Amino acid sequence: MNIFQLALKNISGNSFRSGVVSLCALLVAAFALSTTLLMRGAENSLRLAIGRLGADIIVVPSGSEAKMESALLMGVPARFWMPQDNVNKISGLSGVEAVSPQLYLATLTGASCCSVSDMFMIAFDPASDFTIQPWLNQAVGNDLRLGEVVGGSYIFATEGDQNIRVYGYLVTLRANLEPTGTGLDQSMFFTFNTAYDIASKSAIQAEEPLVIPPDSISAILVKVTPGTDLYAVSTQILQALPDATPILSSNMFQSYRQQMTGLLKTILVIIGITWGLSVLLIGLVFSMAANERRKELGVLRALGATRRFVFQSLLTEASLLAFLGGATGIALAVLLVYLFRKLLIVSLGFPFLLPSLPALFFQIAVGLFLALFSVNLAALFPAIKISRQDPAVAMRE
Amino acid sequence: MITLDEVSKDYPLGRGNIVTAVREVNLDITPGEFLIIVGRSGSGKTTLLNLSAGLTRPTSGNVMLDGTNLWDLSDRQQSTMRSQKIGFIFQFPSLLPTLTVFENVVLPTVFGTRQSSTQVSERARQLLQNVGLGEKLAVFPRQLSAGQQQRVVIARALMNQPEVLLADEPTSNLDEKTELEIMDLFRDLHLSMGITILMVTHTRQLVSYGTRAIEMSAGRIVNGKK
Numbered sequence: 230m231n232i233f234q235l236a237l238k239n240i241s242g243n244s245f246r247s248g249v250v251s252l253c254a255l256l257v258a259a260f261a262l263s264t265t266l267l268m269r270g271a272e273n274s275l276r277l278a279i280g281r282l283g284a285d286i287i288v289v290p291s292g293s294e295a296k297m298e299s300a301l302l303m304g305v306p307a308r309f310w311m312p313q314d315n316v317n318k319i320s321g322l323s324g325v326e327a328v329s330p331q332l333y334l335a336t337l338t339g340a341s342c343c344s345v346s347d348m349f350m351i352a353f354d355p356a357s358d359f360t361i362q363p364w365l366n367q368a369v370g371n372d373l374r375l376g377e378v379v380g381g382s383y384i385f386a387t388e389g390d391q392n393i394r395v396y397g398y399l400v401t402l403r404a405n406l407e408p409t410g411t412g413l414d415q416s417m418f419f420t421f422n423t424a425y426d427i428a429s430k431s432a433i434q435a436e437e438p439l440v441i442p443p444d445s446i447s448a449i450l451v452k453v454t455p456g457t458d459l460y461a462v463s464t465q466i467l468q469a470l471p472d473a474t475p476i477l478s479s480n481m482f483q484s485y486r487q488q489m490t491g492l493l494k495t496i497l498v499i500i501g502i503t504w505g506l507s508v509l510l511i512g513l514v515f516s517m518a519a520n521e522r523r524k525e526l527g528v529l530r531a532l533g534a535t536r537r538f539v540f541q542s543l544l545t546e547a548s549l550l551a552f553l554g555g556a557t558g559i560a561l562a563v564l565l566v567y568l569f570r571k572l573l574i575v576s577l578g579f580p581f582l583l584p585s586l587p588a589l590f591f592q593i594a595v596g597l598f599l600a601l602f603s604v605n606l607a608a609l610f611p612a613i614k615i616s617r618q619d620p621a622v623a624m625r626e
Numbered sequence: 627m628i629t630l631d632e633v634s635k636d637y638p639l640g641r642g643n644i645v646t647a648v649r650e651v652n653l654d655i656t657p658g659e660f661l662i663i664v665g666r667s668g669s670g671k672t673t674l675l676n677l678s679a680g681l682t683r684p685t686s687g688n689v690m691l692d693g694t695n696l697w698d699l700s701d702r703q704q705s706t707m708r709s710q711k712i713g714f715i716f717q718f719p720s721l722l723p724t725l726t727v728f729e730n731v732v733l734p735t736v737f738g739t740r741q742s743s744t745q746v747s748e749r750a751r752q753l754l755q756n757v758g759l760g761e762k763l764a765v766f767p768r769q770l771s772a773g774q775q776q777r778v779v780i781a782r783a784l785m786n787q788p789e790v791l792l793a794d795e796p797t798s799n800l801d802e803k804t805e806l807e808i809m810d811l812f813r814d815l816h817l818s819m820g821i822t823i824l825m826v827t828h829t830r831q832l833v834s835y836g837t838r839a840i841e842m843s844a845g846r847i848v849n850g851k852k
Contacts, residue, residue, distance in 0.1 A: 230729060230736050242724030528720045531681055532782075533709025533737035536701050621673070621682035624716070 232538065236546040247550055249514050253507040254554030254600040255561070260503055262596035263562040264496050267573065267581065269592070270566075271489055274410030274580035278302065279478050281409055283360035284329075284450035285459055287481070288319065288466060291474045297333070297448065298482050302580050304412030306335030306349045310445040315470055316357075319449055322465045324457035329357040332424050333447035334439065342397040342435040345384075349416040350395070352424035359452055361418050364406070375426060377401050378419040382408035393417070397434025398427045410574075410582025451475070489579060504603060511547075511607035519543065519611040526615055527623030540616035547608035548601055555600025559593050627790060627822055628655040628678050633687030634845075635673050647673040649845040650687070655824055657789070660816045662836035663826040670845040671826035672717075675794050678824060679712050680704050709738040713783030717795035720779055721767040727754065727778050728763040734785045746785075753781035757811065773804035780811060784821075791815070793825040797832070809835050 240247045278301055289297050293309040300307035313330065320328045332352035336343035353361050355372055365373060373379065378393065378400045385402070386392055392399040400419065408414050424441065431439040453462050459477050466475040519526070526539050534542075566573070567583065574581045584592065615623070630653040636644040648670045655661055655678070665671045676682045677689055680696035689696045691711065696704060713734075714720075721730045731750040739746060754760050757777035759770075767775055776796060783791055793812070797805035813835050816823055825836070833839040841849035 230732060232736075235736070238722075238724045238729070524718065524720070525722060527681075528714075528716065528722075529733075529737075530705070531679065531708065531714045531716075532734045533705050533786075535705040535737070538705075538737065619682050621676035624681075624718075 232542050232545055233549075236542055236549055239542075239546055240549055243518070246514055246518050250511050250547070250550040250604060251554030251557070253511050254551045254604050255558035257504055257507050257558070257603050258555040258596045258600040259558030259562040260500055261599050262559050262592060263566050264500060265592050265595070266562065266566045266584065266589075267579075268489070268493055268496075269584060269588070270410065270570075270581040271579045273584065274582040275302075275482050275485070277409040277582065278411040278413055278580065279481050281360070281406070281413055282450065282478065282481075283363075283452075285453045285478055286451040286463060286466065286475045287478065288315070288449040288451060288470065288473050288475050289447070291472055294474055294476060295484065297476075298485060300333060300349050300412060302411050302482060302485060304349050304415040306347050307333050307447075308335060309333065309447055310442050311447070311470075311473055313444045313446050315473060316446065316449055318469045319451060319466055322462060322469060324453050324462045324465075325451055326454040327357065327359050327452040329359055329450045330354050330446035331448045331450060332421065332441060334424060334441070336395060337435065337437055340436045342394060342431075344394040349412060350424075351416060351418050352421050353418060355420050360450060365404075373403060373420050373423070375420070375422050377403045378417050378423070379403055380405050380418075381414035381416045382406060383414045384417055396427050396431035396439045398430055400427075408582060409580070411580040485579065508603050508607045511604055512610065515543070515547065515608040515611040519615040523615065523618070523623045527618075527620045530620035530623070536616045540612050543608060543612035543615065544605055547604045547612075551601045551604035552597070554604075555597045558600065559596050562596070563589070563593070627657045627692060628824070629653070629688075629690040630674070630677065631688045631690065633674075633677055633684045633689060635670075635677060635682065636685040646685075646845055648677060648684075651845075651847055653840070653847065655790070655822065657822050658820050659838055660812070660823045660836040661825070662833050662839045663824070663842055664828065664830055664833060664839060665826075665842035666828060669842040671828075671842050672794050673845075674842065675792050675824065675826050679708060679714070679792055706738055709734055710740075710786055711789045713786070713788035713791045715776070715779050715783050715791065715793040715796045717798050719767070719772075719775055719799075721775055721782075723767055726764050726766055727759060727770070730767065730778055731782045731785055733782060739786055741786075750781070750785065753784055754778070757781050771804075773800050773807065776800065776804075776808055777811070780808070780815075784815070788821070790822040790824065793823065795827055796825065797827070797829070805829075805832075 290309050290311040296307040296309060299305040316328055316330050319325060334350040334352060336345055336348040336350065338346050355362055361379065362372065365379065380402050382405055384405060393402055400423065428439040428441045453459060463475040463477060466473065529539060570581055570583070630651050633648060633651045634646060635648040636646050638644050651674060663671050663674065677684055680689060683697055691707060699707065722733065725733065728750055731754060732746055735741065735746045741749065751760065751763065754763060757780055759774060759777055762770065770778065797808050800808060809832060812823060815821055840847050
């Protein structure tokens with residue numbers, strides 16, 4: 230028999246006390262991990278979405294910023310237009326390396342001519358595009374032809390032969406992008422030519438035609454030359470296009486970030502309170518347990534246990550309970566976040582992407598450490614107090 | 627073997643008040659004797675026993691075990707000495723409720739033993755056989771009577787082959803028949819193993835079991851050879 234087995238015997242012999250301590254550890258670990266998973270998942274998702282856009286600045290018509298963020302983040306279809314001539318005006322500005330226009334379109338709601346209702350679609354200009362095209366060349370090996378599309382990770386063909394119906398027009402799904410956890414995963418990408426072809430044929434093939442106003446675009450993606458001050462270019466764009474708004478990619482999704490920060494602060498306060506209360510409760514339980522076991526621990530000292538042994542046996546017990554509760558809490562948190570991630574995305578209105586395995590293991594380790602730290606911290610004072618007590622006093626009534 | 631030299635022990639009562647449990651006691655316990663300390667409740671018997679084993683620090687005076695001042699030793703050295711040289715039998719139920727009878731008996735070996743694990747196991751079985759509980763290895767203390775529990779405590783006290791047994795009112799919670807059985811067991815141990823026994827009791831009738839007896843009152847030895 231050793232200190233570990235003694236602690237295990239004691240844990241199994243005091244089920245109520247062990248249950249309370251484990252439950253506290255479970256709550257601390259589960260709450261901390263699920264919050265971290267959601268927050269980091271959202272942040273990760275935003276970062277990937279910005280990376281996927283690949284632009285330093287995105288120019289949209291004034292007043293359309295929120296619509297665009299909703300479209301990119303949550304896949305809520307957005308339609309807004311500005312003159313195509315804006316592309317030339319921006320390309321002539323100093324510090325601008327490349328510009329590429331995009332059209333933001335959407336499928337019809339509940340129409341049989343569209344395989345998916347209210348799907349956000351992005352049309353790009355292959356001649357100037359610097360975001361989709363490089364990925365295509367790398368992943369597919371060549372450009373998209375007329376009638377071919379690239380889908381977000383959730384887009385799949387249901388009608389055989391990789392065909393998807395858009396305004397009665399059958400497009401072929403060439404490839405899927407890696408998931409980002411944002412609205413981009415439910416979106417579809419194709420060239421301007423395909424967009425115009427769909428629009429021209431939609432008048433006879435669809436329940437309602439797809440309308441693209443002449444000489445209009447939805448947004449302009451801007452890439453600046455390396456070393457250029459983004460704010461200076463942004464100011465130039467504002468001066469050149471008074472009816473448009475340049476959004477720096479680093480400032481993208483600001484309203485979502487602010488909401489997330491607000492939510493994060495609230496959650497941190499709740500976690501702090503939960504943690505504090507848990508530590509207090511565990512401390513109280515351990516104090517009561519140590520007091521209740523004073524005689525028993527005094528007997529151990531009389532039988533030859535050192536102060537250190539008594540101290541270590543209490544902390545071993547605490548660590549085992551923390552591990553048991555923490556591991557259960559972590560398993561529950563991971564399972565619940567995984568199972569209900571879509572519900573959480575919808576109810577919280579945030580994008581979310583499950584972390585990579587190494588990141589998940591790191592977060593699990595942090596959660597487990599937090600549970601171990603909290604329970605040991607709570608047990609520390611009672612353990613020190615009882616281990617320093619005179620054995621004769623401990624054994625006295 | 628154990629020598630108490632002008633030993634006193636005060637306990638604080640709060641608000642600056644103290645109670646002196648043991649006053650300037652001088653006592654020599656020689657190897658092989660069966661010393662019984664009698665006295666009424668509160669006379670300082672248990673405190674004297676605890677002082678003898680280093681379970682509480684004297685307010686003044688010295689406690690020597692085999693010529694070594696116990697309070698010159700570190701906590702680890704004291705613990706080793708207790709584990710190797712002293713066996714304890716307490717007045718209150720002192721078995722760990724979460725451990726079986728066998729596990730309780732081998733408990734002192736967790737803190738140090740000179741025996742191998744096989745020897746530990748064999749000795750525990752033999753000791754339980756000797757106290758008449760050879761069939762109760764796997765049961766828990768709550769499944770035993772008070773007398774049986776005290777027998778297990780005696781087996782546990784003997785586990786590390788101690789030089790001295792310290793027994794604090796070991797029969798106070800037992801009925802008269804069981805009390806005599808336990809006292810007979812102590813006498814057998816003393817006679818067969820030559821083990822030194824220091825026992826405190828408030829029952830004068832038990833004095834006849836010892837080779838020497840002293841009486842305590844108000845923290846002093848008032849009767850008997852010191």
